Amino acid sequence: MSITSSGQEKNTLRTASAPAASIGSDRPELQQMIEEIVDSGVTGITLRxxxxxxxxxxxxxxxxxxxxxxxxxxxxxRIGSNTKTFTATLVLQLVAEGKIALDTPAVGYLPEFALDECVTVRMLLQHTSGVFNFTGEVYDDGTIVHGVPVPFGTTAEEWVDNRFRTYRPQELVELALSRPARFEPGTGWSYSNTNYVLARLLIEKVTGNSLVEEMQRRILAPLGLAGTVVPDDSSEIPEPHAHSYYRYEDDGEQQTIDVTRYNPSWVCTGGDMISTTEDLSTFIAALNRGELLPSELLDEMRTPHPTGIPNMDYGLGVFVVTTAHGRTLISHNGSNVAAAALMYSTPDGGKTLTAALNYVDDADMSIAKSFRNAQQRLVDEVFGGGHTEPAQPTD
Structure with a gap:
């Protein structure tokens, strides 16, 4: 069943100015909760x-x-996989303009890659393509097949040593396509960052412009998202920002280094964007109010497809979350190296929760339990009856 929107004007940007934020004093229960989340192991958190x-x-x-x-x-x-919602929105805008067809084979737009002819654009956005995830696959039997060096797993030190290396999108796709597909297209669901690198290349092919240019023109500028950046291969993050840290073993000694700056091209359009809690709130509310897509495509985007994750299905670039009390939320969270961003909205865009977390990360992802608990506590408190366990996939 799709989630319909009501009273929407197609393609009309009408984002109202947000009321002035109140910091801390009038909702002490929220302040107390985030302080308790910090006590559980998170270095710092901002909630909006x-x-x-x-x-x-x-x-x-x-x-x-x-x-x-x-x-x-x-x-x-660094917002991690929240990037996917921005990218999917941009693809769907091109669908609305007739430049892309959702159920057309992606190889028709990108003939330079050896894509299975059964993989459609919809499957890329929905994670049903079966294409290998270039950041690594974990199979049902516990087997791990690595792709590019990532900060999670046995290649941690290699990632540290090469964290300023540039990967080009074509390189990541070619690596993924050199590995066996996870399943036949359309026969399963598996989260793959490769799908969204292909979506980026698709956008650039049909528009003739870079992803940065199209994102700025179509989404960031119209919504006034001045704090949101598509970094490409830049290691910088705008001020102000909290710091992120990575802990690993080097020659038998434990090292903790500041990894706030690194080249995010290793995760490319699967999770490289930078934003703020304010911009994320404005974006997810505008999207759900129908300000970025025609109503029929917003419905397509929010039509849930089974993932096998309890209470969490996937549409086209968004998770459709069902809380323990039967409420529906539209979400896409994301984590990158020692930083994470949460983004939740009611289907009408009337209530949003966005958060930024920074912490000390490591190859064993020892922060994962605290991160899951933080997600659940925040959703429970703000929306009531929330249930987001297990956590959404990370980058």
Whole structure:
């Protein structure tokens, strides 16, 4: 069943100015909760809630190890797989213009790659293509097949040594296509960053412009998302921002290094964008209010496809989350190296929760339990009856 929107004007940008944020004082329960999340192992967190009571934003923990300053409430964060929602929206805008057809084989647009002719554009956005994930696959029997060096798993030190290396999108796709597909196209669901690198190349092919140009023209500028960046291969992150750290073993000694700066091209359009909690809230609310897509394509985007993850199905670039009390939320969270961003909205865009977390990461992802618990506590408190366990896939 699709989630329909009501009273929408097609392709009309009408984002209202958000009310002034209230920091901490009038919703002490939210401030207490994020302080308790920090006590569970997260270095710092910023939370932003927009609902019928207005807007609240607060932060807890520290922006930098050894410091005392809290994370900035207007800070930038690497948003990981939230990038996919932006990219899927852009593809669907091109569908609305007749430049792309959802059920056309992707190889027709990208003949330079040896894609299975049964893989459609819809399958890329829905993660039903079966294409190997270039950041690595974990199979049902526990077998792990690595792709590019990533900070999670046995290649951790290699990632540290090469964290400023540039990978080109074509290189990542070719690596993925050199590995066996996970399943026949359309016969399963498996989260693959490769799907969204292909979506990026598709956008660039049909528009003749870079992803950066199209994202700016179609989404970022119209919504006034001045804090959102498509970094491509730049290692920089705009100020202000909290810091991210990575812990690993080197010659038998444990090292903890600042990894706030690194080249994000290793995850490319699967999870490289930078944003703020304010911009993420504006974006997900505008999307769900029908300000970026015609109603029929918004319905397509939010039509849930089974994933095998309890209470979480996938549409086209968004998770459709069902809470324990039967409420529906539209979401896409994402984590990258020692940073994460949460993005939740009611289907009408009237209530949003966005958050940025920074922490000390490691190859064993030892922060994962704290991250899952933080997700669930935040959704429970803001939407009531939330249930987001297990966590959404990470980059």
């Amino acid at each position: 809630v927009r609902d019928e009571r207005g807007e609240w934003v607060g932060s807890a923990g520290v922006a930098e190890l050894g410091g005392t300053a809290k994370p900035p409430v207007d800070g930038h964060v």
